[in-house]
Amino acid sequence: MSTSYKIAVVNGDGIGAEIVPAGVSVLKAAAKKHDINLELTDLSWGAGYYLKHGEFMPTDGIEQMKTFDAIYFGAVGLTEVDDTLPARDYTFKVRSELKQYVNYRPVKLFSGLKSPLRDKTEEDIDFVVIRENNEGEFVQTGKTMYPDQPEGMAMDTSIFTRFGIERIAHYSFKLARKRKNKVTNVTKSNTLINSLAYWDKVIAEVAEQYPDVEYNKMYIDNASASFVLRPEVFDVILTTNLFGDILSDLGGAIMGSLGLGGSGNINPEKEFPSMFEPIHGSAPDIAGLNIANPIGQIWSAAIMLEHLGETQASQDIIAGIEHTTAKGNLTKDLKGNSTTTEVAESVVNYINSSELVTS
Ligand code: NAI
Numbered sequence: 520m521s522t523s524y525k526i527a528v529v530n531g532d533g534i535g536a537e538i539v540p541a542g543v544s545v546l547k548a549a550a551k552k553h554d555i556n557l558e559l560t561d562l563s564w565g566a567g568y569y570l571k572h573g574e575f576m577p578t579d580g581i582e583q584m585k586t587f588d589a590i591y592f593g594a595v596g597l598t599e600v601d602d603t604l605p606a607r608d609y610t611f612k613v614r615s616e617l618k619q620y621v622n623y624r625p626v627k628l629f630s631g632l633k634s635p636l637r638d639k640t641e642e643d644i645d646f647v648v649i650r651e652n653n654e655g656e657f658v659q660t661g662k663t664m665y666p667d668q669p670e671g672m673a674m675d676t677s678i679f680t681r682f683g684i685e686r687i688a689h690y691s692f693k694l695a696r697k698r699k700n701k702v703t704n705v706t707k708s709n710t711l712i713n714s715l716a717y718w719d720k721v722i723a724e725v726a727e728q729y730p731d732v733e734y735n736k737m738y739i740d741n742a743s744a745s746f747v748l749r750p751e752v753f754d755v756i757l758t759t760n761l762f763g764d765i766l767s768d769l770g771g772a773i774m775g776s777l778g779l780g781g782s783g784n785i786n787p788e789k790e791f792p793s794m795f796e797p798i799h800g801s802a803p804d805i806a807g808l809n810i811a812n813p814i815g816q817i818w819s820a821a822i823m824l825e826h827l828g829e830t831q832a833s834q835d836i837i838a839g840i841e842h843t844t845a846k847g848n849l850t851k852d853l854k855g856n857s858t859t860t861e862v863a864e865s866v867v868n869y870i871n872s873s874e875l876v877t878s
């Protein structure tokens with residue numbers, strides 16, 4: 520009997536309408552090959568939905584999401600919609616209400632791709648950014664007063680809780696045990712002497728429970744330079760919501776393009792569905808042209824299948840990506856001339872033609 524999963528598919532806006540269907544075609548091919556039954560339901564939410572209905576999702580949107588096993592998502596945001604809304608009313612809302620407190624963002628150089636870091640190889644660029652996804656700098660508690668007056672003022676507050684820090688730290692140390700056994704806490708406790716000093720203290724306490732895992736601490740400014748100069752020192756990077764957001768785009772860039780990065784917003788306990796999306800946004804500047812790189816979206820499908828326990832289907836997708844990049848089937852951002860659809864077709868063809876490996 521085949522396993523069945525209910526997946527909510529949210530294209531969102533901009534290039535979402537192109538890369539999500541591309542990712543779905545790959546997902547379907549992998550599912551078919553591994554006898555997995557996927558029930559896909561399109562939810563047309565996002566900034567486009569807001570223009571028609573005045574909200575990013577229906578009032579019971581989160582309740583609807585809870586009925587699925589996972590959410591496969593593109594990105595939200597349109598130039599004609601206030602850009603303070605997409606995160607507040609969609610991305611952070613889903614991540615926090617569904618307790619997706621881990622933002623898992625791998626960085627890895629695929630075969631055949633040249634990193635802009637000219638001397639670095641596939642062995643040097645292979646790490647994962649674990650971004651705390653529910654608290655920190657992005658909780659959006661604050662206030663703006665008299666913005667157009669001489670006495671104008673604006674304030675945002677960060678929130679770090681022992682509970683929140685401990686759970687993301689435990690996740691990171693456990694993940695390191697399955698990888699190269701090293702955790703780097705990227706912080707800035709020398710200047711954020713309250714919030715991030717506390718972050719460091721709690722992480723150091725958790726680190727003591729994993730004496731077999733190498734643990735070190737690095738400030739965000741040094742970490743940014745190290746991404747470029749010596750990415751080989753990293754395995755699992757444990758960092759805050761804001762720092763993780765910035766570092767993962769830099770991670771995308773050292774892989775060769777922002778369009779390559781996949782991610783999972785994960786609720787490890789599986790109390791609620793997790794959401795899988797590329798690291799980038801809706802790229803309105805290239806929307807509708809069939810030139811967006813679908814690899815980050817496709818990689819997110821692999822991360823989703825891994826989360827669901829379908830490891831072989833997940834690995835098939837990664838192998839399909841590697842095969843495609845190695846063959847030079849690349850979109851414009853990687854100096855190729857393949858379309859979004861052609862890159863996805865190349866991954867699908869690989870999956871369909873490669874042998875079924877069973878263990
Ligand atoms: P962006 O990530 O959409 O684009 C930045 C640059 O990277 C653009 O030049 C774009 O063309 C390029 N790019 C991004 N993805 C690409 C791909 N797959 N293939 C080729 N090139 C790609 O970030 P930007 O421009 O800052 O934001 C655009 C919109 O996306 C905004 O409304 C923003 O709020 C939203 N956004 C949404 C996110 C989400 O839904 N999780 C995350 C980040 C931004």
Ligand code: MG
Nearest residue numbers: 764765768798
């Ligand atoms: Mg970002």
